[in-house]
Amino acid sequence: MISKKTKYAINALVHLAKRKDEGPIIIAEIAKAESIPQKFLEAILLDLKKAGILASRKGKAGGYYLLKAPEDVNMADVMRLFDGPIALLPCVTYMYYERCEECKDEETCGIREVFLEVRNKTVSMLKKSTLLEIIRREGQQKNEINED
Amino acid sequence: MISKKTKYAINALVHLAKRKDEGPIIIAEIAKAESIPQKFLEAILLDLKKAGILASRKGKAGGYYLLKAPEDVNMADVMRLFDGPIALLPCVTYMYYERCEECKDEETCGIREVFLEVRNKTVSMLKKSTLLEIIRREGQQKNEINED
DNA sequence: ATTAAGTCTATCTATTTAGTAGGGTAAAGA
DNA sequence: TCTTTACCCTACTAAATAGATAGACTTAAT
Numbered sequence: 001m002i003s004k005k006t007k008y009a010i011n012a013l014v015h016l017a018k019r020k021d022e023g024p025i026i027i028a029e030i031a032k033a034e035s036i037p038q039k040f041l042e043a044i045l046l047d048l049k050k051a052g053i054l055a056s057r058k059g060k061a062g063g064y065y066l067l068k069a070p071e072d073v074n075m076a077d078v079m080r081l082f083d084g085p086i087a088l089l090p091c092v093t094y095m096y097y098e099r100c101e102e103c104k105d106e107e108t109c110g111i112r113e114v115f116l117e118v119r120n121k122t123v124s125m126l127k128k129s130t131l132l133e134i135i136r137r138e139g140q141q142k143n144e145i146n147e148d
Numbered sequence: 149m150i151s152k153k154t155k156y157a158i159n160a161l162v163h164l165a166k167r168k169d170e171g172p173i174i175i176a177e178i179a180k181a182e183s184i185p186q187k188f189l190e191a192i193l194l195d196l197k198k199a200g201i202l203a204s205r206k207g208k209a210g211g212y213y214l215l216k217a218p219e220d221v222n223m224a225d226v227m228r229l230f231d232g233p234i235a236l237l238p239c240v241t242y243m244y245y246e247r248c249e250e251c252k253d254e255e256t257c258g259i260r261e262v263f264l265e266v267r268n269k270t271v272s273m274l275k276k277s278t279l280l281e282i283i284r285r286e287g288q289q290k291n292e293i294n295e296d
Numbered sequence: 297a298t299t300a301a302g303t304c305t306a307t308c309t310a311t312t313t314a315g316t317a318g319g320g321t322a323a324a325g326a
Numbered sequence: 327t328c329t330t331t332a333c334c335c336t337a338c339t340a341a342a343t344a345g346a347t348a349g350a351c352t353t354a355a356t
Binding site: 024026027028042045046056057058059060061062063064 | 329330331332333334
């Protein structure tokens with residue numbers, strides 16, 4: 001599961017992406033519209049700004065706005081920013097590699113092999129999941145939860 | 149990331165799968181061979197037994213052994229047992245469905261659509277990742293971590 | 297009866313998550 | 327200069343989860 005922080009970040013980003021031509025949107029407005037505790041949202045938006053995804057303007061007519069294009073903001077980047085690595089094992093992360101403590105021989109580990117493939121495919125899917133893609137899919141849902 | 153508990157469970161299962169024709173293996177032996185705190189492992193094996201994956205014999209010549217065939221034990225089941233749902237959002241889990249608190253309209257939610265697809269494909273991959281598959285892959289690694 | 301095993305119950309500590317409260321500073325527009 | 331907004335900081339809490347450890351009890355083979 002992703003954290004609420006990440007989910008809030010995604011909600012805020014989608015909100016900003018939909019209104020990207022309206023100029024800066026104030027925090028209070030996003031917080032209210034997306035049902036996010038305002039103080040909590042402040043910290044989230046600040047992190048997204050530091051990551052180069054959002055920009056802000058202070059003072060009157062200030063607020064936050066998307067810096068990147070909606071098609072260039074993907075779920076892998078957002079999840080990593082708030083929740084860390086996407087991989088299910090520390091030994092198959094790209095940026096934050098760590099050996100499994102109990103591991104005998106990483107080179108021949110079958111568990112690692114299997115989870116490495118899962119990681120690569122998951123990251124690839126999440127990279128394709130951009131803000132544009134999310135907005136495009138709104139109102140045209142068709143998929144169902146597989147019963148497995 | 150999966151919890152250490154889940155990782156320990158997988159290590160223990162692989163150990164038992166490799167030696168499935170040797171009769172019951174005692175906890176202490178698995179704990180030592182796989183570098184798992186013994187008391188912690190006890191609880192894990194008990195859970196795996198309750199789940200119908202392992203069986204045990206008490207007393208002298210006792211221990212644990214695989215009840216299911218290695219090809220019938222998959223990572224999705226093991227992960228769910230110890231870490232809960234595989235889905236990244238509560239609204240796209242099959243067994244433990246919960247609405248996102250802040251969600252306005254689940255029926256048209258683009259975020260949900262995207263994460264639902266991720267979930268379905270992830271579960272499908274993890275279901276294919278059986279103990280047999282893990283053992284088969286040992287020593288024939290070829291995949292690399294994608295640089296993304 | 298003895299011994300070797302699994303089983304059950306309880307407790308503990310550290311970390312993380314998800315906030316709340318409340319202050320002050322900086323910048324930009326009117 | 328006044329107001330509005332973002333920015334930055336500290337501190338605190340409450341609940342849950344992770345990762346164990348300790349000790350007593352039960353079962354089964356010899």
